[in-house]
Each structure stands twice: as structure tokens, then as C-alpha cells.
Amino acid sequence: MSILVYTESENGKLKKAALEVVSYAKAVADQMGTTVTAVAVNADNTETLGNYGASKVLLVKDESLNVFNAQKYAAILEGAAKTEGAKVVVVSASANSKYVAPLLAVGLDAGYVSNVVEAPSSVSPFTVKHSAFTNKAFANTEITTEVKIVGISNNSFGLVESGGSASVEDFSPSIPDSGVTVESVDKATDKVSIADAEIVVSGGRGLKGPENWGMIEELAEVLGAATACSKPVSDLGWRPHGEHVGQTGKPVASNLYIAVGISGAIQHLAGINSSKVKVVINTDPEAPFFKAADYGVVGDAFEVVPKLIEKLKAFKAANA
């Protein structure tokens, strides 16, 4: 018996979320008196997972799996869970993990809880805390099946280095054909995605029009951040739909969220609330966002943002 964890990679490189899920799995393994086995597909440098708590890595090498396929990946994880006799499987909150986990849950007859924010409060019964009502609340949920799947929220647990080492074994499970074929992928490779970002810079209707997004993009670039927007901004076509965050858009769980010209409507806040530190820049001191933020500047975005960019550049130069 071990704790199985799915460590995601892109172009061979392990994602930061992979290190976080392994750190989490290690905490669960310690609670249950067992070890962590990681499953990776076409990833390089998987030995580094040892440093975050994996004792063993099952590495699948297969060119045809370079493009993610939920059904095939579910079969890999199912095969690994069965080989290892895993009682707990840990996945992330990425779009791919959320795609594969329900398929895996049926394959393993496992109960699945997503958006988990802490290590289990108890392993017997197995109880985890997760966000619900789009971050307006939390639920403590018991998983009652023998095998359990836990999906953890981004940046909720953090990276914990344990200084161990992992043995890497080749793993070649049988992989079924899939009825879903990826024809093309359209992805900006030079930009940080909202899901992976530690910092997100978001703009609202207060920015007046799409022509004013240059400074938002520049601010994001200085910070190595992803860009996002409020719902009306994407509905108006000022920004692509993929940037819409909030209750009906993408959730944001970054370390820092900077909201520029966003009023802070309940639906917006619900989706970004689990970000750790929130900064608001808004001309209206009565804007509801000030009640939800950690730091605020009452001021005109067109003056404050360029100043912030300048100060951050100076800060970066001084700390380089």
C-alpha cells in the first residue's frame, strides 16, 4: 500500500503543481504510515520528486502520450494504483487533473473530493476540508470508499522539501484506444496561465476599453504574472473568454491577486477569494473590493499602475 500521486509535466518539465501534490501526498503518507509513489508521463528529472517526498517514481515513456488524453491517462493511473495497491490517489486542480479524476474514480470505485485545501484532518475516517459554494464556504467531507481520490487546490499546501530521494522505474501499463482525438492545440507558450500563476493581474470595466490593457500586460510581465479580467470585460470582447475569472469563470488561487478597476461584485470575489494576498486599485473608496482586499490604493488606475510598474522595475533591479 502506498499513496499514489499524479505528477504533471509539460514538454518534459515537471510543473510546480506536481511538486505541491507530492508534498501533500507525503503529508498523507506520514499520517498513514506509508510511502509515496509518483506517476509521471514523459517527464525529465523525475528524481527531484524525491526531494518533495516521493520514494518511487513510475515513469511512463511513450511519444504518443505527449498530448494529454484523459481516457488514456486515467488508464495509466488506474494501472499504477492497482499495481501499487494504493489506497489514496492525489491529483491537482489543473484542467487536466479535473478531467481525468472522475474517470479514474469510476475505474477504481473510489470516492473523489476536489478543491481540497488542507491535509486530511483525520485519516480514519478519511476526512478532508475543501472549498464549496465557489469559495464562499468550506465543507469537511468524509470519503467512505476503500480507495480515495483527493484533488488539491493550487497553492493551498505549498512545496515542502523533505530531502529524500526517489527510485525511478519504467512503467508500461496497457493503454486503451480513446474515442477522443486532439486535432490541434492553441496555447500561448510565452505566457503564464492563470492556473499555473503565482501572481495574477486582473482588469475590470474601470479600464474603459481594450486599448488600455497595455499597462496591465506590462505590470503582469514585470511580475511574471498571468493576466485576467472580470466577466463584463470578456463579455464585451475586450479580452478573451479564457481570462474571465470568478464564480462563472476560472477560479484563481494565486499567492497574489491584483485587481485594477474591478468593483468586487460577489460573483467576482467568490472566484478569486482563495488567493492569499489581494490588492485593489480603484477610484471609488466605497467599492466592495476594499472589504475583501489586504492592500488597497484609492486612486486612478491610469496614474497608479504606471507608477507601480516603475517602482517594481526599480525594486527588481535593486534585488537582482
Place this chain on the structure above:
Amino acid sequence: MKILVCISHVPDTTSKINFTDGDTKFDTNGVQYVINPNDEFGLTRAMWFKEKQGASVDVVNVGGAETEPTLRKALAIGADTAIRVNTPATDGYAVAKQLAKVVNDGGYDLVIAGRESIDYNGTMVPGMLAAMVNANFVTNCISLEVDGTNAKAVREIDGGKETVSTSLPLVIGGQKGLVEESDLRIPNMRGIMMARKKPLNVVEPTDANAETKVVSFEKPAPKGAVKLVDADNIDELVNLLHNEAKVI
């Protein structure tokens, strides 16, 4: 084509979330219920298939009698028949199990569900359902076209999108993009009148055990007051983010 749209009945997005019975139950007091926003996009796309390509559109909810007004609203938007599986929605697995029976009994070609429900945010029902009925599955779906038994879908991925080809039977987890916000249908008077005469079939549940159980709810810890920084003193903001919040 036979289409089934899964409708989850959820608190309106403006709802204040409170709990009762020692924080073990969601407090429905004063809460307005709506069609889950992701399902609304799916339902509108289903109406497009019905009108442009010819399809029948049924809607289904797993839940108690209190969800019927939500199903009637879906009928008023244009669905042909509503089905309510008469059992409380205990967890994602149990709901998927009930839906799987409806899908198998009804021989649906295309099942349109939402990417996630905004109450429990499980992001699990559509995938579990697809696995249970051996259908193809595409989630975070922002575009769907069907030609005979072939389908083309676009899926939102982290940082972009991908186009996939697949075939019926198919389950999708849909979201905004399937249709635009401005194309969402609002029930009109005629739709509401017609909905009263459309069938809303109540079916008894099959055996399905939940795999998870909510023990208690919690609200987030109250937030401390915001620290205001003067617009002429942005150095201070950088300093706070670096030294106090330690995020840059």
C-alpha cells in the same frame, strides 16, 4: 439526435451562504434557486441543435420536488420533456449513477452537462457519468458541433484551448463559449405557458450509494481590515508586498 441536458439546481450567484443545524446543513432560507449557469449555456446550445439540425431535447435533474420550478424554467426555454429522479442529490457519484440509468433507459446520443455546479463545485458528475455509460467525454467544452455521429469540440485548457474530434455517444461538460452570454435564452410568456403543458416525469431512483459524506460546513475566517496605501506613495505598496506579505 436525442439530447439530454443535465440541470443542476443551485443557489443564485448573489446568495449569501449560511448553514444551520450546527453547521451541518445549507440554510435555504431566503435563497433563490436557478439553473446552474454552466447548464444554461448547454441548454441554449441544445436548442440550437434542435432548431438547426433537428433533435429532441430532454432535461433531467436528480433531486427532490423543490427542483421542479427549475426544470419548468428549462421547459419554458424550449426543452421538450423534463425528468426528475426523485431522490436527494447526496454526492457526485450517486447523482452520476442515477443519471446513467436515465441515459441508458432513454438511449441518448448526446448528454450535455455543465463543467461544474456552482454549489458543490465537484467537477465530477459528467466524467463519472461518461465512464459509467461508456460514452466519449470532453469537459471544459467551449464549442460543440455534431455532424451525423461525428463531433468536433473545443476544450479550454490551462493557458489556451484544444480542438478535438470524437463521436457519439458523447457526454460533455459545457461552459460559457458553447454559446455567447448574449445568446442565452430567457423564458418568454409563450414559453412559460407552453411549459405548463409539457411533461415533467418523476421517476423513482435506482440503488446508488454515495461515496462521500459532508460532515460539516465552515465559513471562511473573517477578514482583517484592508491596509490603504496612498496613491502618491506606491513605494510603500512594493515594500509591503515584499517585506510584509512576502509575495514578491
